[in-house]
Amino acid sequence: MRQLRAFQIVAFVVVTLTYAYVHLYVDFDFPRELVRITGVTVNGTVGDQSESIDASASETADENTPRAFNEPLAPSSDLCEELVRISSDHRRVIELLTRAQFPSALSPTDYDDSSIALQPASSVEFECDAGKTLDESRNIVDVFLFGGGEVDTLEIRLYELHPVVDKFIAVTSNVTHKGEATFDALESLLQTARFESFRDKVEIFKHAQAGAAAPNGVNFQFEAEKESAIARELAKRYDEKTLVIFGHVDEIPAREDVWKAARCETALPGNFGIWFPYGNLNFAFRSDFPARNMPWTLGDPGVTVANRLYQMLLPRGRMEHVLGRGFHATNYCFPPQYILKMMTATEYGGFDDFIGNIKSGTNKTCEQTMQELRLFCLNDPVRALGARMRRVDDLVKAGENAEQFYTPLALRLSNMTRYPSWDPTGQAIDQRATILPGVR
Structure with missing residues (x-):
């Protein structure tokens, strides 16, 4: 298993390096190393201290509690100015960028606008194939690694799966996947009106880690340690009667297919085959780790x-x-989520270059800076990855099954107003990209 895991890591790094290499030669106004690979670090030891928190009963009176939406975080005039001001303090930057996603895009200056909160379905029903219905459905727990800042993505996942799983376990840590101190957002986030209706099923599994920070390196050890810690915990808690879904928060299986995994005869272990748009819903990416016969x-x-x-x-x-x-x-x-990924995701980099770009863009507004970053994120994979990025329409015309290009239910609800940055045209605007959290 360790040898296989090592092979997967090496292969993934090679693929990402290839993308980064091509990326350096793209003619664009943004820094060429927004997705930068500088080598794999192997130093650092990781502790093994974990705890679980029942989010439905947790309190919010701590340093992570969202400030009132009319209480300024800082004297800066917008998010870009504040990013520059605190750029040397990565933990504060992570907090700032995470808080930018606490309110919904539908109500960008209000943490507690319950009128626009998604409400999960109380129950749903689908059908198994003939003769495949189990006499008794199995419990199923959705376990996912949560880096802390993927707030919109978390909402999409919880809405998709809340009616078909018995429990969620979000696996968090005190450090990012680059080993730097992070902002513990999830407890307080689940107490907001936006997430109140989901928190009854959410448990937070905190895994304490300590290791050499590598803000500009690639070290999959931090992810692997969390995987192992939660696997040991589940082995103690459950027997073979309970199923577990395991992945990252952004790897979202379809609601119907999770329902079937729990209630229909299913050969296990198995994996889903999830569509990989790489941020642009008009395209699909051909990954190095596809599901069988689903390239x-x-x-x-x-x-x-x-x-x-x-x-x-x-x-x-x-x-x-x-x-x-x-x-x-x-x-x-x-944009705030993309900047967070530069700082916290194992295989990304480029935060310092981005800050340098803001400083040098003296004639640009924050809106212009963030929109340029968004368009770069949206279009650069299409340019850099060549034949590995294909239009979905072209793939379907060529014979690929259209059903595999699954769009989560939350993305279908609001015509890009709830998640404007998923608009593949780049036209829908998300005001949260420039507003300071806590400022009307």
Whole structure:
């Protein structure tokens, strides 16, 4: 298993390096190293201290509690100015960018506008294939790694799966995937009106880690340690009667197919085949780890019995059985989230270059700076990855099954007004990209 995991890491880094290399030669106004790979670090030791928190009963009177929406965070006039002012303090930057997503895009200056909150379905029903219905449905727990800042993506996932899973376990840490101190957002986030209706099923599993920070390096150890910690925990809690979905928060399986995994005869372990738009809904990316016979997908997340998760971990398409469709919400082009990814995601980099770009853009407004970054995120993979990025319409015309290009239910609800940065035209505007959190 360790050898296989090592192979997956090396292969993933090679692919990402290829993208970064091509990226350096793109003729664009933004820094050429927004997605930068500088080598793999192997130093650093990781502790093994974990705790679980029942989000439905947690309190919010701590340093992570959202400030009142009319209380200024800082004297800066907009998000760009504040990013420059605090850029040397990465933990504060992570907090600022995370708080930018606390309110919904539908109400960008109000943390507590319950009138626009998504309400999960109380129950849903689908059908198994003839003769495949189980006499008794299985419990199913959705376990995902949560980096802390993927707030919109978390909402999309919870809305998709709340009616078909028995529980969510969000696996968090005190450090980013680059080993730097992070902002613990999830407890207080779940107390907001936006997430109140979901928190009854959410548990937070905190894994304390300590290691050498590598803000400009690539070290998959921090992710791997969290995977192992939650696998050990589930082996203690559950037996073979409970299933577990396991992946990252942005690896979102389709609601119907999760329902079937729990209620229909299903060969396990297996993985989903999730569509990989790379931030642009008009396109699909051909990944190196597709689900079997589904080249335009990523073979995650996986499903297995909970007490044997340690035997599977992240499947990356290794499983023989494909359990259904889904959506890979990576490379989300909401500018604060994209900047967060530069700082916190294992294989990304470029934050210092971005700050330098803001400083040098003396004649640009914050709106212009953020829109340029958004368009760069939206279009650069299409330019840099060549034949590995194909238009979905062209793939369907060429014979690919249209059903595999699954759009999560939350993305279908509001015609891009709830998540403007998923608009593939780049035209829908998200005011949160420039507003200071806590300022009307």
